[in-house]
Amino acid sequence: MKKPMRMREMIILRVVSMGLIPPIFLFALYVQFHGDFGPGGGFQAGVIFAAGFVLYGIIFGLTAVKRVFPPRAVEVGAALGVLLYGGVGVASINLGGNFLDYNVLNSHSPAHGQHLGILLVELGVGITVTCAMTAIFYYFAGRHTSGPHR
Amino acid sequence: MTEAVLFGILLVMAVAIARMRDLFAAAMLFGIFSLVSASLFTLMDAVDVAFTEAAVGAGISTVLILGTLSLTDRRERQQPLRALPFVVVILTGATLLYGTMDMPAYGDPHAPVHNDLTAEFIQGTESKIHVPNVVTGVLASYRGYDTFGETTVIFAAAVGVMILLGGWRKDEDEAESPS
Numbered sequence: 235m236k237k238p239m240r241m242r243e244m245i246i247l248r249v250v251s252m253g254l255i256p257p258i259f260l261f262a263l264y265v266q267f268h269g270d271f272g273p274g275g276g277f278q279a280g281v282i283f284a285a286g287f288v289l290y291g292i293i294f295g296l297t298a299v300k301r302v303f304p305p306r307a308v309e310v311g312a313a314l315g316v317l318l319y320g321g322v323g324v325a326s327i328n329l330g331g332n333f334l335d336y337n338v339l340n341s342h343s344p345a346h347g348q349h350l351g352i353l354l355v356e357l358g359v360g361i362t363v364t365c366a367m368t369a370i371f372y373y374f375a376g377r378h379t380s381g382p383h384r
Numbered sequence: 385m386t387e388a389v390l391f392g393i394l395l396v397m398a399v400a401i402a403r404m405r406d407l408f409a410a411a412m413l414f415g416i417f418s419l420v421s422a423s424l425f426t427l428m429d430a431v432d433v434a435f436t437e438a439a440v441g442a443g444i445s446t447v448l449i450l451g452t453l454s455l456t457d458r459r460e461r462q463q464p465l466r467a468l469p470f471v472v473v474i475l476t477g478a479t480l481l482y483g484t485m486d487m488p489a490y491g492d493p494h495a496p497v498h499n500d501l502t503a504e505f506i507q508g509t510e511s512k513i514h515v516p517n518v519v520t521g522v523l524a525s526y527r528g529y530d531t532f533g534e535t536t537v538i539f540a541a542a543v544g545v546m547i548l549l550g551g552w553r554k555d556e557d558e559a560e561s562p563s
Contacts (some may be wrong), residue, residue, distance in 0.1 A: 265435075270515040273431035275523065277534075281439040288447050309388040310548070316539045319532050334528040345514040352515065359535050366542035367444055372450035373549040 251293045258286040266360050270349070276356035278362025287364075288371050296375050305372055308365045315362025322354045390424050405460045407453055415446040428490075432519045 236371035291299035323334040331338035336351025338344075397417050404410045418441025425434035488495035509521030523531050 267522050270517055272517060273435050273519070275432070275520055278432075278435045281436075281444055285439065285443045285447075288444070292447070312539050312542050316535055323532065324526075327544050330493055333524075334532065336525060336528075344512075348513045348525060349515070351528075352513070352520065355524050355528060355531070356520075359531065362535050362539050366538045369542045370545045371444075371447065371451065373545050374448055374455075377451075377455055377549060 245273065247293055251289055255286050255290055258282060258289070262286065266356065267353075269356055270352060276359030277363050279356075280360040283360070283364040285372070287368050289344070291371065291375060296372070300372070300378075303368060305369070308369045308372065311361050311365035312369060313362075315358040315360070315365065319349030319355050319358035322351055322358070330371055387424065387427055390420055392425070393420050394424075405462070406458065407460055408450075408458050411449040411453060414449065415442045418442040418445075449493055 262279045262282040265274035265282060266276060269275035269279070271326075287299055287303055290302065322336075326335045326338050327333055329338040329341075332357075334351070335345075336348045339347035339350050394417065397413055398422070401413050401417070404413070418437055421441065422434040422438040425431070425437055470504050492498075505522050505526060506518055508526070509515060509518045513521045513525050515521050
């Protein structure tokens with residue numbers, strides 16, 4: 235079988251994806267932080283953010299994307315998001331409320347507490363989803379390359 | 385009308401995917417299938433669900449299926465047509481269709497799901513949580529505990545993939561390296 239041309243050698247794919255990746259990340263940030271006001275939230279933003287890394291990895295190769303977003307950071311980030319989410323819950327207990335009761339997060343205004351709680355919790359979801367999706371892609375895409383892939 | 389056309393496209397595509405032997409084309413059709421589903425969800429005013437379907441179904445899972453295809457063969461092996469799976473599928477489909485007969489009509493305001501907490505969610509998101517998007521209010525605040533569980537599930541999925549596909553590599557490296 236003829237060996238297919240490598241993706242990074244195809245100039246159209248490379249140029250188009252280089253133009254696409256920054257707007258993808260920007261859109262992911264918009265979805266993340268605009269989730270209170272419109273459709274979207276941490277989960278969708280995380281998937282879109284991961285899609286940006288996946289696109290980069292498909293076009294420029296796994297080694298290149300791992301230099302941008304190291305596997306160690308991916309693993310730490312996946313845990314960090316869950317910890318941030320749980321940490322908000324623990325913080326609300328420490329401030330005298332129930333687990334994940336955001337009202338107590340701001341002593342002056344429950345509404346601001348709710349906003350802060352939702353922001354942090356959605357951020358936790360976004361970080362975990364970004365890292366989990368990227369990790370799954372790394373491990374699936376790194377399977378056929380023999381030898382240490384880190 | 386638009387819904388009927390989209391459902392028709394979904395049906396045709398599902399049959400095409402099931403009959404297809406070229407797995408690469410099937411993976412691409414799966415992506416389009418998700419995109420059409422997302423359009424349907426948008427028509428039903430479920431924009432958040434449509435968003436998720438488009439991002440996960442059409443985006444990430446297509447990439448993962450392609451990644452899996454690069455590890456296996458591109459074409460499905462020809463298998464003799466067997467009667468039993470066909471009968472099981474038809475029976476399951478008929479049972480599901482029978483089950484939908486008891487469901488309330490689409491958009492019925494008196495459907496049981498709207499009687500209980502929906503009014504509280506719609507009013508409370510405005511007056512207690514002060515965010516305009518009811519979906520975010522329910523997911524992040526009213527049902528924050530559930531969402532915490534879902535985030536943990538995603539984390540667990542990533543950990544599972546890490547252990548299954550790459551977890552032992554470090555041990556091998558340590559075993560190979562001279563001490």
